Structures are given as C-alpha cells and as structure tokens.
Amino acid sequence: MKILATYSIKGGVGKTTSAVNLARQAALAGGRVLVWDLDPQGAASFYFRIKPKVKGGSERLVSTKGALSDHIRASDTPGLHVLPADFSLRHLDLHLDGTKRPTERLAARLAGIDDHYDVAILDCPPSISLASESVFGAADALLVPVIPTTLSSRTLQQLSEFLDDRDGAPTLFPYFSMVDGRKRLHREVMATLRSEWPGMLLTPIPSSSIIERMGPERAAVGVYAPSSPAALAFSRLWAEVAARIWP
C-alpha cells in the first residue's frame, strides 16, 4: 500500500477537496483506496456523507487496541473506503504523545491494513505538530497544494527545509491549487515555481465554482460534473501521481 498525505502548513489551500477528488480518481483507475480523515473538522467525511464519528475517538485510533479496519466505512464509489474523522482528533497530538514512538504510530496502525488497499490518502489538518510528524513517518509522498502566491511558495520552501533534515522523509509532490489563469500574479508565480521545483506536478487545479459545489452536493466533483474542467484536472493530476508511485 502506498501512503499519500494531502498536506500543507497553510489552511484553505484545497487539501480536502484534493484528497476527496484524487481518491475517487484513484478508485476509478482500479485502485483500492482508503481516505483517512485526520482533520477534526471532518470535511472529507462530510463530502462522503459519512458521520464524522469514531468509536473510542482519537485515542482508540492511535492505541494498539482493536483493528483500524473496525472503524472503516465504504463510500458510494466502488473501491473507495473512508476512515472518518472524529472531533477528538483535535487532541491527536496529546494522544500520540502518550504512546511509544509517536512519530511511527500512524505507520504502525496502517501496516495492519497494508494488504487491503493499494493506496491510502491521509487528509491532514494544517499545522506542523506531532501529528504531522507521525504523518511524515507514515507517508511515502506528500501531496502539497500550492496557491500560486508569494506566501504559499514560502510555505512550500519551509516544508521542504523541515523535511530535508529528516531520515526517510516523504517525497514532496507539490501542485498548483485554486489557480485563476486570468490573474497575472498566478501565471508569474507558477512559472517561477515550476523552474525552482522541477518535481512539481504539471496539472493545475483551477479555482472553480464547480469545486465549491462539493459542499451542497456532498460528493466529489466527478459525481455531479464529470465533464467539468475541474473534474478533468483531478483526473489528470491523479494520472501524474499514479505514474510516480507505480512507475
């Protein structure tokens, strides 16, 4: 099982929409996919119409008691399962801190279901914390949405520097998110960042009212607007990710 995480230090950059839409694309491409909603807000769970509730809460998720699979729910997309959020995940740092080797804990929990899935996508809350470090310890790659602005590119640099010092750190798969092609600044920042980050994924995710409709529709874009530019962008972006993780 390949483990990916949609991650950014910044909030509101499109992590959850990416996790939900890329997971659906991964399932449509023949993958057995798990989305683990690690954000206490539970937005990914909401989009999948799954109650953000885990029996025993965050503490149970990181403990060695019981199997992770006990908490998993099937989504309406064949091949796509969800480990829902729980409001107690706001204390995930605290619960991890009470365990042995906290930065390896999420990896250890996922190892128990390694044979069940081809890919797990962890949808992370924004921050750098003990929980993030546990995500870094589990993930093969971080999918990092970058809004093409000066501040976002600085954040990407900070993340890269943070990971540079760590053994076995995940690979960074940055990509542009919430892109408005009409804005000159977006075009300029994209050109600069593409030259500075040769590993950047090529497909940008547009800023789109279609994506905003995910809330009222409670579904991935491809379910209610399958031919929209946004749906096609997620499809192409997943194809790029898949080519990297299964060369």
Place this chain on the structure above:
Amino acid sequence: MDIVSFTAADAGPKKVLSALTKAGFAIEGQRPVRRTRLDTFDARLHHAGLRLEMREGPHTELILRGGGPVPAQVPVEVAPRLATDLPAGPLRARVGPLLDVRALMPVLVMGAREATAVRRNNAGKVVAAVRVYTEGTAGPATSLLPLVAEVAPFEGFPAAAEEAVKLLRSLGLSRREGDAIDALAGHVGVDLGGFSGSPSVAMEPSEPATIAFRRVLANLAETIDANWQGTIDDTDSEFLHDLRVAVRRTRSVLSHARGVLPSDGREYFRAEFGWLGEVTTPQRDLDVYLIEWPSYVAPLGAAATELAPVVGHILRRRMAAHVKLVRVLRSARYRAVMTGWRAWIGGAVMLGASAKRAEAPIGGVVAARLAKAQEQLLGKGRAIDAESPAESLHELRKDAKKLRYLLECFGGLLPAGRRKTFVQRLKALQDNLGEHQDTEVHTAQLRALSEELHGEPGMTAEVLVAMGRLTEVFDQRRKEARGVFAERFAAYDTDQTAQALAKLLSSAATS
C-alpha cells in the same frame, strides 16, 4: 459479511423487488448486462482467492474482488487477454504476477436483466445494494437461469445488508456464498477451479503395480488432451509447455514401467511419445526465447534495443513453427497415437504377454525404481570432473528429471513433508544443471542464428555486434554454472540426502 447470493427457480422478479421496496430499498435502474468471469485455464485467480469479472452494461469495466474487503474496478474497452492488456496501475500489479504468461479466458458468461435496489440512510449515503438478475442465460453452454439476487455489503454498514439477507431468505430464496456467478457455476456445471494438471494420483502401496502405472499414465493422457485445444488455438504458451511436460512424464514413467507393463507396447509408445516430444520442440524453444528475451538482453543495457530486428525474426519463425505444430497435432499419426494409447492404458488392448512384475505391490516397485534412479544419478554425477564434456552434465540433468518425475507422478505414495524435503535437495542440483544446459543451448542457438540471419534485411553490423555481446553474456553464465557444479553436486551427494531418500523409500513401501 462478504458478498452473498440467493437463487430461486420459482420466484418472480416482481415479488422480490416489491418486497425490497417495502423494506425501504429504491429500484435505481433496470438494464440488460453481461457479466463474464475471467480466469486462466488453471484458475490461478480463483486459487489466489480472487474473482475477476468483466461487466458490460452502460459502461464496460473490470471488477476484481478478493484479497481484502475492497473491490477494485477499472473501465476497459475490450476483454483483456494477457497481463499486458490490463490497464496499467494497481489492478495489473496484483493480477499480472499471478497470470505470468497465462491468458485470461472466459470461464462463465452470464447475460441477464439486472435491477439494482439501493438502500440509503438519512444522509443519502448508500448502505446496501441488492442486484436482482432475471431472464438470464449463461454459457459456455447456454442455459436458462433461475432468478439470482446478489447482496453487496457496504463496509461499516452491516445492518442494512443483513436485513436484505433476512428478507430474501423469508421469500424462500436459497443462500449461496459468493457473487451471482459463483452461485450459477454449479447450476450450469462449470468448475471454477480450472484444470489442475497435477501428475500425482491417489494410490495404495498394496495395489498391483500395473493398475497404478496405468492410472498415472491415464492422468497424464488427460493432461495432454486437455492442453491440445489451447495449443492449437495458441491461447498462451503454457498449453504447449504443459502438453510437452505431460509427454515427457509419460515417456519417463514408461521407462520406469519395465517389467510392469508389456514390453512391446511400452517400447512402441515410448518411441511415439519421443516423436511427439521432438516435433513440439521448435515452437517451445522459440516461445522460451520470446518469454525470456527481456531478461536475456537486460545485461546489455541500452544496446538491447539494437536487437529489435532479431526479435522480429524470432517471431516470424515462431509463427512458422506454430503452423507446423498445428499440422502435427491434427495429423492422422497424432490421432492414432493418442487413440491407441488411451485404449492400451485402459487395458482394452494388450500388446504382448503380461509383464512379470505387473501384480507386484506398487509401493515396493516405486521404492525400487526411486533407489535405482538415485543410484544412477549419483554414479554419473560422481564421474564428472572438471575435464568432463558438457554432454555429461546434460545426461545427468536427464537423470535428475527422471527421478523428479517419478517423485511427482507417484507422489500419492509419498508423504508430502518427506517428499518436499528430498525434492528441495534435488531441485537445488536441477537448478544448476538447468542453468548450464539453458545457457549452453542459448549460446549455440545465438551463434547459429547470427550465421543464419547474416545478410537478411535489418541485420546491420550493430545488430550482429549486439548479438555477439549477448552470446558472450550467455557463455559467461554457462561458465559460472559449470564452475559451481562440483560444489552443488557435493551438496546433493550427502548423508542427509541419503537419509531423506531412505525415509521416502520406507514410506513408499509401507505407507
């Protein structure tokens, strides 16, 4: 709960769908569909706990179930045949290594009208789905099907699926584990377990040797027959391979049948199966070339691309060899051999007088044959030194194979654990002898091919140089195999091997 199905010969769809509707399910679509279970001839996916299906409805998709709680699904245009036809990605990564060179074949095709009943919770989330199939037919031999209802559970929402199960039971439908195709396989007489081709048959050590030998040979004849059509159709290269292995095992068992089966018939059929082995060799050699080509040329790195014209020549030769092989397999001689053979081993035709050890208990006969085969192997192996010609290793390889075939074909007499222990030792020696023989043959074949293809279109100096380099690679591997032979043989020629064999012999005679 895994996927379960229900069948009913007399229940109509209206009754079932109406009951589901009353139980809170909504009918979300009725359409004709075709579902085809795909697997290899030897059911590799089935034996790995996987079910691969092509579903043709509004869209065409491959669905892979098993190996965990999540089905995988991917759109396709046409049915995949080989692993390379599967869409790239995780599904191919799981299925491809199991298929190896084997082709996917339609095992069971079901055409039916499908109604999907879906139960949703308050959030609009699907929590259970029941698919009801009616007006169904299934092949290969088309037959009319009973109503089938398939309950697909949704992980984390067991209650709704269990409710559907209870409801279908209350309507008098019979429960079957697995999906609709699993449920129908028994109904239409399709064995999803495929063809096993195991050379081993059940036997008692006390039964007369002639009966046991005939049963082993009849089982091998069945394997030859079973692989005939796939070889003719060129479905995949394993059909010919398995047919040839069954032919070689037949010859080997016949050679061990001295004194057990009448000698004149034995000699006649040994010669005829020798002929069959020979005439099937050219295509198999070329198949091996094509299957192993990527690994052969890997040491050449980028220079391997220079050899593309050679692959083209091999492919053309292979096509010509296949045409010749089909002629042989459809020839009067082939038919006469196999018809006569089945009659002879069936005891309908007895050529010559009964053999002197025909009635001896098979356990003792096999123990004696195993001991003799091992003695012969050790004698020849000990005589090989650094100066011995390559031919002596080739002969030793044949003896090792004879011993191995004996162990496999009469495996019914030998406890699995003891057999495995001994076979592991023998296999280590066989691997070395096989590597030596294969590289020897490839070196000679490549040299011959270079000469034959010289001057043909596309055979540039670069191609010939690359072939020369490849020949050197094989020759180096041959030398390495030859270099470690003495060590490998010494590892086989030990007290431990003797003890492992002694245990086997006592089991064969007395188990």
